[in-house]
Amino acid sequence: MSAGNSSRRQFGVAAPPLFWLGLFFLIPFAIVMTIAFAESAIGIPPYISPLQFGEGGVSLHPYFGNFQILAEDSLYLRAFLNSLGFAGGATVLCLLIGYPMAYAIARAPESWRATLMTLVILPFWTSALIRVYSWMGILKPNGLINQLLIASGLIDEPLPLLNNFFSVELGLVYGYLPFMILPLYTTLEKMDLTLLEAAADLGCRPLRAFLRITLPLSLPGIIAGSLLVFVPAVGEFVIPDLLGGPSTLMVGKVLWDEFFTNHDWPVASAVAVAMLILLVVPMGLAQFFLRGKERG
């Protein structure tokens, strides 16, 4: 290119978003890290900063009490384990339901594919809050499912379908299914179908061809989809709040309650830091696998 790509011009174009996201994304993050090591106090803001500006410049007084609380109170451990369990379960279920769906769309006549994918993605753009809410009317004791079951004579007493493990898992699968289908569809649609023809010509049965060719080739889609379901599901708040109960506590809800109910900003920050550490592991693993795949 010509002089149009001088480094001054490049900087001029990139600087506004770089600066904005630095100020409103990176720095906030550093603040959360800092306040996770602050001691809670009564006042505005309700904590004592671990950074003290004194005569000798800046001094650091980290306070580890918040993480001690997380480690010692079994409530937090249970919330973290619940989140991992719910998110892991939702990832597996989304994969089992979403894979055949993505496969069917990728192998549908070409003129249908865009319409079918729009149908899959549309719910993702409609308010998550409203979609979670829509299940409340279906699952509650005098809701649709119980009414149908009682009317058909199958049960006499309404089944407890809401505010338990079942309803939270159902909500997560419902909410995150489109996230799984999207990357799966992208890899399955790009696949070279002549490989399957070659396998069939050589006498390979369809099931075996699927297991030996299609499934391994769609692995990047499986990994990307699993990540897109697992990561936000761990931090989910609305679903455990509206569809869950006291036994289905998740980290996102704990963070919310620490902040809005207990006004304990340092503990809320410590929960956020712990959640991120938890999420960095699967994200790193996925990156590693996807990079390895690219190389060969």
Next chain:
Amino acid sequence: MTGKPIFARIMLGFGLLFLYTPIVLLIVYSFNASRLVTVWAGFSTKWYGELLHNPVIGEAAWTSLIIAVSAASGSLVLGTLAGFALARYPRFPLRRLLAFEIAAPLVMPEIITGLSLLLLFVALENLIGWPQGRGILTIILAHTTFGIAFVAVIVQSRLADFDRSLEEAALDLGARPVKVFFVITLPLIAPALAAGWLLAFTLSVDDLIITSFVSGPSATTLPMVIYSSVRLGVSPQINALATIIVVLVGVIVTAAGRMMLGAKSQG
């Protein structure tokens, strides 16, 4: 070719049924005359009437609209710059940082983004006295931030499969790069920009979690009103409101999708 995937097609049918049944039921119940949401008592539009005369919801809808239009426009400008830089400047020294700043917000759990932005606003207020208190302004700043990432991704992918011969011709004829951008590049990527704006708008209108953190007593958005009402149980007015939102979002997203497809077939 191998045979038609019968099993997969049946699963697709059931899957779409699973995705749409709750939404369809919600719409049906919004026309139910009975207050007991799940007992059918005949067709009625009275909940829509009550909704129109509910001042709390009207005001919240207006607040949401102002925020969404401002945030989507801010996201559009900054996201376009970011997408352009990512697509066109492969050797820009801070490219990796910019790419990280775009990718990370997309995977960050909303609850962490919300908490961290609130802590920033509080720290800034203590330090320089701005932004004073929390309300519409802080919500717009927060929504602009997460909208940038979505706009940037759309613009970047649009520029990636972009025929540059027109731009090069203009440059050869002596047009200045800024003029080339506004006269040639911008009109060509306009459909992608429109799609990005609409998506940023939709995300802003829908957001509950980040908004709850960075909002103050002076600003209540529509999702906040819905959430506080829904916590108490199912309500017919909320069914009517949800129906309106679902239909509006459906129309907007379909339009945005059309524009993206149109942009693809043009380029």
